[in-house]
Amino acid sequence: MDKTISTVAEAVAEIPDGAQVMIGGFGGSGAPIELIHALIDRFRATGSPKNITVINNNAGNGYIGIAAMIKAGMVKKMICSFPRSSNAEAFNEKFLAGEIELELVPQGTLAERIRARGAGIPAFYTPTSFGTELAEGKPTEEFDGKMYVRESWLKADYALIKGQMGDTVGNMTYRMAGRNFNPLMAMAATKTIAQVSELGAPGSIDPQQVITPGIFVDAIVEVSEPQQEEVLVRTGVVY
Amino acid sequence: MSDFNILEDQLSNAQIAWRAAQDIEDGSYVNLGIGFPEMIAKFQPEGRDVTYHTENGVLGFGKAPAEGEEDWDLINAGKKAITLNPGASFFHHADSFSMVRGGHLDLAVLGAYQIAQNGDLANWRVGSKGVPAVGGAMDLVHGAKRVAVVTDHVTKKGQPKLVETCTFPLTGVGCVTRVYTSLAVIDIEGGKFILREKLPQISMEELQAVTGATLHTDGDVLDLIVPQDL
Numbered sequence: 001m002d003k004t005i006s007t008v009a010e011a012v013a014e015i016p017d018g019a020q021v022m023i024g025g026f027g028g029s030g031a032p033i034e035l036i037h038a039l040i041d042r043f044r045a046t047g048s049p050k051n052i053t054v055i056n057n058n059a060g061n062g063y064i065g066i067a068a069m070i071k072a073g074m075v076k077k078m079i080c081s082f083p084r085s086s087n088a089e090a091f092n093e094k095f096l097a098g099e100i101e102l103e104l105v106p107q108g109t110l111a112e113r114i115r116a117r118g119a120g121i122p123a124f125y126t127p128t129s130f131g132t133e134l135a136e137g138k139p140t141e142e143f144d145g146k147m148y149v150r151e152s153w154l155k156a157d158y159a160l161i162k163g164q165m166g167d168t169v170g171n172m173t174y175r176m177a178g179r180n181f182n183p184l185m186a187m188a189a190t191k192t193i194a195q196v197s198e199l200g201a202p203g204s205i206d207p208q209q210v211i212t213p214g215i216f217v218d219a220i221v222e223v224s225e226p227q228q229e230e231v232l233v234r235t236g237v238v239y
Numbered sequence: 240m241s242d243f244n245i246l247e248d249q250l251s252n253a254q255i256a257w258r259a260a261q262d263i264e265d266g267s268y269v270n271l272g273i274g275f276p277e278m279i280a281k282f283q284p285e286g287r288d289v290t291y292h293t294e295n296g297v298l299g300f301g302k303a304p305a306e307g308e309e310d311w312d313l314i315n316a317g318k319k320a321i322t323l324n325p326g327a328s329f330f331h332h333a334d335s336f337s338m339v340r341g342g343h344l345d346l347a348v349l350g351a352y353q354i355a356q357n358g359d360l361a362n363w364r365v366g367s368k369g370v371p372a373v374g375g376a377m378d379l380v381h382g383a384k385r386v387a388v389v390t391d392h393v394t395k396k397g398q399p400k401l402v403e404t405c406t407f408p409l410t411g412v413g414c415v416t417r418v419y420t421s422l423a424v425i426d427i428e429g430g431k432f433i434l435r436e437k438l439p440q441i442s443m444e445e446l447q448a449v450t451g452a453t454l455h456t457d458g459d460v461l462d463l464i465v466p467q468d469l
Contacts, residue, residue, distance in 0.1 A: 133409075179331050
């Protein structure tokens with residue numbers, strides 16, 4: 001089953017207005033910059049997709065990637081753990097002006113909610129956030145003398161993720177700490193779109209090295225020399 | 240009263256970090272919170288084998304690389320460039336927080352806005368204004384076998400950070416077991432602050448006056464001695 005898509009523009013062409021989109025990456029590593037920028041290009045050319053809900057650990061940094069999506073006005077809501085990055089002006093301005101919604105989720109709970117959806121588990125209990133304002137209104141229960149908070153799975157229509165090696169049936173590897181949320185989001189979304197630095201035939205990746213099995217990936221596009229978010233932020237690039 | 244001046248005579252962050260580092264046990268797995276707690280790794284005593292965990296999926300990272308040698312796919316939770324020690328591993332975020340919540344870490348050291356005498360910690364926001372951000376702190380306080388805090392003893396305005404009850408939004412309930420401050424080392428046991436060490440030049444009365452809850456003792460209070468040249 002060949003899942004190859006030839007361009008990033010085609011890869012993101014069907015994402016509709018109002019979609020809930022998981023985007024991989026943590027800080028400056030593992031972000032699918034080319035897929036994000038292709039989505040921004042489409043929005044600038046057609047006005048769509050708009051009113052997007054983005055799920056990521058952060059809320060964009062600098063003036064590229066998710067920050068550029070926010071700046072462009074495509075994003076209705078962010079679901080993240082740490083919007084307050086070193087250069088998060090794009091999000092901060094819209095948030096303080098009441099122009100973007102925020103659902104703040106502790107980082108480990110965010111990861112587990114995403115994993116739970118991928119694993120078909122609608123809810124789970126975690127000690128995280130018990131007794132804090134982030135647990136208000138959520139059911140709690142005691143297990144072995146300790147209190148836990150019930151959290152529910154987090155769904156998405158699409159996931160945009162970045163890998164290192166990929167093959168045409170969707171198997172993937174990741175580069176160093178660029179792995180982060182990418183394998184979880186691949187499992188959780190209805191449709192997962194991946195960009196990889198090297199795309200090969202089935203068999204080009206040693207099966208023992210596969211991190212994300214192809215069953216979790218729906219479309220894969222080669223971006224042979226991907227841009228690195230942190231480098232773009234540090235060099236002041238504006239998209 | 241002695242002529243102790245808290246803002247001039249208290250320990251620097253490096254000295255607090257040095258003291259905290261002395262208690263990190265050989266063979267332990269440790270997560271250091273972003274910012275000030277990260278400094279503790281620099282003072283790890285010779286001969287101790289410590290494996291550092293970072294939330295974004297790296298176990299066994301080492302020192303920062305030389306300037307110009309950074310690979311920005313190799314970072315810690317503070318988004319700083321790191322290097323790998325032999326035996327390091329990468330994993331995704333769900334595995335990373337399984338290490339945290341599953342009780343596999345021996346120690347987490349975090350910063351604080353306030354610590355209450357029952358071990359409650361407030362370290363993620365000071366009010367309802369601005370942009371909130373929580374990151375991994377709420378997970379870390381419930382994960383590690385021991386949760387310690389490094390902090391100045393009082394705020395820049397002189398307000399106690401060790402209090403009877405936190406007034407800032409909580410990060411976790413009853414989670415902190417040891418506090419390393421700029422004046423003292425204090426354990427939290429049975430809902431009380433137990434003073435273990437204090438700077439020799441500050442009196443008990445002076446220390447109590449800048450602490451927002453009663454300091455108890457349980458045996459000797461040792462002198463808090465740190466290198467002066469940090």
